[in-house]
Amino acid sequence: MKISKRGGRRPIRTAMEDFFTFMNACNLQESEFQGNDVTWCNNRNGAMRIVARLDKAFINMEWFNRYRGWKYRVLSRLGSNHAPLVGESVVCPKPKNIPFRFNKCWARHSCFLPFVAESWNQPLLGPPIFRVVRKLHRLKQHLKVWNCQVFGGDDRNLTKAQKDFQQFHIVADQHLEDERVTEVLLEKEIILEGALADKASLIRQKSRMRMDEKYCVFSFNAQNSIKSFVYF
Numbered sequence: 001m002k003i004s005k006r007g008g009r010r011p012i013r014t015a016m017e018d019f020f021t022f023m024n025a026c027n028l029q030e031s032e033f034q035g036n037d038v039t040w041c042n043n044r045n046g047a048m049r050i051v052a053r054l055d056k057a058f059i060n061m062e063w064f065n066r067y068r069g070w071k072y073r074v075l076s077r078l079g080s081n082h083a084p085l086v087g088e089s090v091v092c093p094k095p096k097n098i099p100f101r102f103n104k105c106w107a108r109h110s111c112f113l114p115f116v117a118e119s120w121n122q123p124l125l126g127p128p129i130f131r132v133v134r135k136l137h138r139l140k141q142h143l144k145v146w147n148c149q150v151f152g153g154d155d156r157n158l159t160k161a162q163k164d165f166q167q168f169h170i171v172a173d174q175h176l177e178d179e180r181v182t183e184v185l186l187e188k189e190i191i192l193e194g195a196l197a198d199k200a201s202l203i204r205q206k207s208r209m210r211m212d213e214k215y216c217v218f219s220f221n222a223q224n225s226i227k228s229f230v231y232f
Contacts (some may be wrong), residue, residue, distance in 0.1 A: 005051070036170050037165070055074075077169065105201045
């Protein structure tokens, strides 16, 4: 079995042989994996940087026969010098009939209020209550499109941030002394943390577990135009 390590001293041969002997005695083998072949970093830059593949998952034949196709993914080292490992054997498809929900992170965007006002102020004929209902329906459709364009929609923004961060992690692990790569990696980390914060905001809304959550409220005047927007 190949040990992946870059930088620092060479691994101790006797310790490696003892571990391989233990694996053979227990009839264990390393599981298939996806992602970076490096799972640990000493969080230093330049010539002092060391990366290695310390975290792994091992299975026996009983596990292999019971969970066909099982493997684990190496996630990004975000907030830790060790990469999380996530095992999986099946993929659950995302349902298509997902109800529309207002995401509070939209309200923090500088273009949100002007976008809502522009959609709401578009003329519409009919009785007052009819115009309110139709404008709300139209605004919902416009927000879906706007969400996809600005935030990525359906986790696409988060997926892209995770993919970019993971790719630069691999590049940084291969070019240990290139400090420019490390700087770009830090920029990608900030972007990913922002995307994760937006996702966490949406998850908290969906859970409805906390009664003190903030809500967004629109109020309308008699002409069915937006009078105020309250975020509390």
